[in-house]
Amino acid sequence: MTRPPLTPRAPGSQSALRARNRQRLREILADGPATQAQLSRSTGLSPATVSNIVAEMVDAGAATREATTSSGRRAWQVSLTASREVAVGVDIGRRHVRLVAATAARQLLGERFVPLPVGHTAQRTLAVAVEEYRALLEEIGRRNEDVIGVGVGIPGPIDQRSHTVIEGAILPEWVGIDLLPGLERAFNRPVRIGNDANLGALGEAHFGDHREVSNLVYIKVGTGIGAGIVVGGSLLAGALGVSGEIGHMGLQSSDVVCRCGNRGCLETVASTKSLLDNLRLAGRDVSTSEDIPRLAQSGDLAAIRFLEDAGRAIGEASGHLANILGPELIVVGGPLACLEAEFIAPLEASMRRHSVPLIRETVRVLPSSRGDLTEALGAVALILTDAE
Template identity: 55%
Template sequence: MSAQSPTMMTEPTPGRRRSKPGSQTALRARNQQRLLEALLTGGPQTQAELSRTTGLSNATVSNIVREMSQAQLVNTEPTTSSGRRALSVRLNDTGAVAAGIDIGRRHVRVVLATLGYQILEEASISLPLGHTADEGMDAAGELFNRVLADAGVERHRVLGAGVGIPGPIDRRTGTVVRGAILPEWVGVNMREDLAARLRVPVFFDNDANLGALAQVTWGPHGGCENLIFVKVASGIGAGLVINGSLFYGHVGVTGEIGHATISDHGLVCRCGNRGCLETVASTSTMIDLLSRTAAEPVSTADIMRQAAAGDPATLRVVDDAGMAVGRAVAGIANTLNPEVIVVGGSLTGLGDTFLDPIRRGLLRHAVPLIGETTTVTMSSLGDRAEALGAASLVLAQAGAVL
């Protein structure tokens, strides 16, 4: 690695000078490091939010921000928070970047982000359905190279690549487990195979987890302690932010809302059970249902178009799917009582047409107090949520390492 990368953390800034432990200078350096980590992990935020996440007083945060701003480590800009005027703090661009890669059943998307959570470059390509793991990883590697070249970013400036996989990952072994949307990927050791192609440090996670992470880093839910992100696409999964952090449970397989039993004697699911939410409300199921009476196979884009045009069968299928998602979401809400449930995936463009039945399903099946106090909203990050969350994964790791 060149001496320039990643530059920011090794420059002799006031807070990085060697200092006697226990001294005032050492204390200031420690506090500055905490702010730095909070900004890397949580993205740009107001001084009040920084005070909450670091546990430092408002006055201390304000002093450190002034120092860091004078040293050109951060920049500040006026914003409003809960209707009040506030100062948003963002890390300055240092040339170091994080890559976020989202590998789906039919696409790969790559984003490059600065330490200040600004997008430098972004691209996506389609993948053939049923591609092998090798083909998928090759495509990700090639697109990553192209994006680096387009952005004029040298590889040694990349802190790492976060990679989202549409399937549960066994964190004990680092492999995709049975039940993944991509059966071709089951058992593949992502860590080694991807690192070899990308030639940067690789961090990976389930795509729904990354969608959840994106909501509290890139999205509008920065201060949210307990948030559920539900991704509805060819498969259905949820990512859980609990007490402000992604939650992984015992072996790493959490938020498997796609396999909540909805219909006792429903269709057989790829997990081996029957009548799972995925067999009722995934886009694959909607496509199957609507293709039956159509002249030619229906696509997700057709669903969007037909719903907008008011086609009764499409609206009915979307409504039924939404109610089923809402019912399963009620199960999670009854368990975890989150502040916010964010719906993402490939149908976010449907807006209230899809959100209304989800809300109805939630209210019908949740304990009243929970139904009334849970906010349900559509992801404002569209189909970029997973790639953005993947970049956040790298930035959060950078905070711990640097």
């Protein structure tokens, strides 16, 4: 039996080795300037290797080097240069496009928001996004060359082999289009595409209040319901890029037929679409998901009752999700997450009822700490984590 290729090993190539060594120097320099001799001592790399890497970093404008003295001897002091680099996140929703720009140090520099009509096409939305992208860069005083990449969030599972949206209900007009080439042409920058719930999880982990947490789940409750999973600080993407698809988990309490063809799926009870359908059946005048919290906060009993049912159903699915993943934290995002008593509380109680001991006693449930911005910030994080 030969040794399995399990633990990912750094390829032995010179370029991979150099990247690894460069990353080690950057980590040390992130804490402050150091001499080349200090860098050599704290990494075990030879002085010649350190000198070569520093020379490359200086050439690339990533570092500066100046002569100094250390313990009475001449030395080269190395400092990281303040960077003009930013990453841009684009969050495309069923009825909006939102852009944010942030630095590698997780500083938010600016944001833009444009409402879109339901049924917007990929082509039209792309044009709007590019216009807003230019306006955003102008606002924050950056050129296109300063953008290290553009992360784009799409509501729906994405086949990472073909970069296409798979399932049609949320953005049917977008299904099957190979998005990456068009996006890279439009922005003239490297682009990465992610599912909205996955990006929500990344956004919470990189820009949220819970950055000490390395195992978290972000549950996006919108027209669809999906989960983003961060394990050990990284996104759990699944073998083909599809993961966290809890929207069609079957509920014991429902047998409503779902768009997927099964019965009793979570989305038939707990998506904002199903809530709006139910409120209309109950004679309420509602048109967008923002109407749901508005009604509930005005004391509408039907809205409060439906939200509680939805919370309980999502809690059941969250309990199973937590049993499987054992996270520290479940973050709830989307337009209903602001409703603590009406939605988050029944969700949490039901999650605890459906989870095993230890999980039940330890997992926390909280609304998203970055609200509407979370997923766009996650799209930024998709670029930053790639570059790190």
